[in-house]
Amino acid sequence: MSQPALAAVTTAEAIREQAALLFFERGYDATTLRQVAAAVGIKVSSLYNHIDSKEQLLLSVMGGVMDDLLALQKVAVSRDMDVIDRLIAVLDCHIRFSASRAREVFIGNAELRSLPTDARAKVIAKRREYERRIQDLIVEAGEQGKAEVLDARLHTYSIVAKGTHVASWYKPAGALSMDRIINIYAKAALRELSVNDADTRVDGWPAAA
Amino acid sequence: MSQPALAAVTTAEAIREQAALLFFERGYDATTLRQVAAAVGIKVSSLYNHIDSKEQLLLSVMGGVMDDLLALQKVAVSRDMDVIDRLIAVLDCHIRFSASRAREVFIGNAELRSLPTDARAKVIAKRREYERRIQDLIVEAGEQGKAEVLDARLHTYSIVAKGTHVASWYKPAGALSMDRIINIYAKAALRELSVNDADTRVDGWPAAA
DNA sequence: CTGACTGACGAACGCTTGTTCGTCAAAAAA
DNA sequence: TTTTTTGACGAACAAGCGTTCGTCAGTCAG
Numbered sequence: 021m022s023q024p025a026l027a028a029v030t031t032a033e034a035i036r037e038q039a040a041l042l043f044f045e046r047g048y049d050a051t052t053l054r055q056v057a058a059a060v061g062i063k064v065s066s067l068y069n070h071i072d073s074k075e076q077l078l079l080s081v082m083g084g085v086m087d088d089l090l091a092l093q094k095v096a097v098s099r100d101m102d103v104i105d106r107l108i109a110v111l112d113c114h115i116r117f118s119a120s121r122a123r124e125v126f127i128g129n130a131e132l133r134s135l136p137t138d139a140r141a142k143v144i145a146k147r148r149e150y151e152r153r154i155q156d157l158i159v160e161a162g163e164q165g166k167a168e169v170l171d172a173r174l175h176t177y178s179i180v181a182k183g184t185h186v187a188s189w190y191k192p193a194g195a196l197s198m199d200r201i202i203n204i205y206a207k208a209a210l211r212e213l214s215v216n217d218a219d220t221r222v223d224g225w226p227a228a229a
Numbered sequence: 230m231s232q233p234a235l236a237a238v239t240t241a242e243a244i245r246e247q248a249a250l251l252f253f254e255r256g257y258d259a260t261t262l263r264q265v266a267a268a269v270g271i272k273v274s275s276l277y278n279h280i281d282s283k284e285q286l287l288l289s290v291m292g293g294v295m296d297d298l299l300a301l302q303k304v305a306v307s308r309d310m311d312v313i314d315r316l317i318a319v320l321d322c323h324i325r326f327s328a329s330r331a332r333e334v335f336i337g338n339a340e341l342r343s344l345p346t347d348a349r350a351k352v353i354a355k356r357r358e359y360e361r362r363i364q365d366l367i368v369e370a371g372e373q374g375k376a377e378v379l380d381a382r383l384h385t386y387s388i389v390a391k392g393t394h395v396a397s398w399y400k401p402a403g404a405l406s407m408d409r410i411i412n413i414y415a416k417a418a419l420r421e422l423s424v425n426d427a428d429t430r431v432d433g434w435p436a437a438a
Numbered sequence: 439c440t441g442a443c444t445g446a447c448g449a450a451c452g453c454t455t456g457t458t459c460g461t462c463a464a465a466a467a468a
Numbered sequence: 469t470t471t472t473t474t475g476a477c478g479a480a481c482a483a484g485c486g487t488t489c490g491t492c493a494g495t496c497a498g
Contacts, residue, residue, distance in 0.1 A: 031475085045342065046342060047256070047258060047342060047343070049256060049258035049259045050258045050342075050343065052454080052455070052456090053455080053456065053457090054454090054455085054456095062475090062476065062477090063476070063477055063478080064456085064457090064477095065457085065458085065459090065476075065477060065478075065479090066475065066476045066477065068456095068457070068458080069474080069475050069476075070475090073456080073457080074455095074456065074457090130339065133254065133255060133256060133259075134256070134259065170413045170416055170417065171405075171409075171413050173405075174405070174410065174413050174414065174417070175417065177391075177394055177395075177398075178387075178391055178414070178417055180394065181390040181391050181393065181394035182386075182387055182390050184390065184393075184394060185386055185387075185389065185390035185393060185394075186386075189386075196380075196382075196383070200380075201383065204379045204380050204383050205383065205387070207379055208379065208383070208384065208387055208421045209421075211420050211421045211422075211423060212417045212418075212420045212421045213420075214420060240445085261484085261485075261486090262485085262486065262487090263484090263485085263486095271445090271446065271447090272446070272447055272448080273447095273486085273487090274446075274447060274448075274449090274487085274488080274489090275445065275446045275447065277486095277487070277488080278444080278445050278446075279445090282486080282487080283485095283486065283487090
């Protein structure tokens with residue numbers, strides 16, 4: 021009743037929602053289960069009808085985010101296209117995801133260290149796979165002479181960093197629309213790789229020429 | 230005695246050193262004063278002969294980092310040079326600082342929310358001033374026709390993001406030397422701005438041509 | 439030698455944390 | 469209707485937190 025109208029049908033969903041919000045703005049360790057309960061509108065003990073532990077709540081908040089990202093990237097890469105177009109698709113996917121699911125992405129980055137060791141290792145492995153796919157695309161573009169690669173790893177980091185950063189400040193109501201951010205960051209990334217028709221390519225995306 | 234040989238003459242310095250280390254790898258909230266004390270080799274109560282509170286300890290760890298960064302940037306900008314050369318100097322300063330003082334920079338970014346409101350506001354103000362100076366340089370380069378600016382703010386964010394990211398992974402013993410990282414990221418940033426002789430400019434830096 | 443000062447220490451404090459448990463009303467199933 | 473399940477609740481828990489305090493050995497100035 022007193023809560024803002026975030027669509028949550030189940031109490032369990034509402035808990036994850038409010039927990040994500042609090043984890044985002046205060047951090048996992050600084051967030052109390054009593055605060056989460058208050059945000060949902062119930063008492064602490066009632067929380068345990070829906071969650072197993074605080075740690076598992078964090079896990080379920082961070083839960084699928086890396087899987088979802090990997091899945092979207094796989095789709096973007098798998099299309100039968102020019103290397104550069106695939107790279108553009110991956111860039112679009114990366115920034116769009118980082119912005120549209122900013123809170124989860126941010127938590128996934130910031131609270132990695134709050135995870136138990138084994139869970140953390142799994143997430144890191146997925147992250148590495150994700151970065152690897154970007155890097156491979158960059159290398160491929162370089163080998164085809166369509167990009168001037170300075171250092172594939174650092175170019176990859178540069179792209180990843182943009183996403184991480186976006187996740188920390190993007191607000192849907194902000195002055196910069198998501199499409200503009202994606203468009204410009206894609207252009208910037210292609211320029212950084214000295215892709216010849218960088219700007220014009222991105223302007224025609226994703227619509228066909 | 231049992232501690233690694235980090236140069237710390239005063240006990241107070243050792244405390245800041247170990248606290249920085251623990252804050253870096255576990256986060257402020259997850260770090261116990263008892264852990265800090267143990268790392269230094271003393272007991273908790275002895276800590277209070279050197280610090281006022283945990284919060285003030287964080288403050289003194291994050292303390293001067295933004296001031297130092299601003300001071301270095303001011304020097305880099307103030308030299309009487311070509312816009313692009315000043316921009317290169319600022320890029321060099323940004324990445325070098327983010328790498329060489331990675332732990333403090335990382336803590337400064339990650340634990341901003343752990344600061345009391347007024348202290349946080351001050352740091353944010355300094356950060357904005359810092360970013361503003363980069364942005365002004367980019368705008369100036371654009372107005373002089375020496376760069377093709379897509380969006381000054383996003384270009385600035387792109388640069389800032391590289392530094393933030395570097396601070397999270399740079400290790401002195403790593404495969405990438407600091408000079409290489411700086412060199413490549415500077416080139417990348419100039420390419421992103423479509424500065425004509427981007428690569429050759431950076432190679433001649435900072436030595437005179 | 440005597441005195442003041444520094445800094446490490448153990449014990450304890452008040453408080454908050456995550457979590458458990460028994461209870462009890464309301465809804466769903468029989 | 470009776471029975472079973474669901475989920476909210478207050479009370480309580482042990483553990484851990486930051487912080488305080490009195491004590492006491494050692495150091496250095498007088």
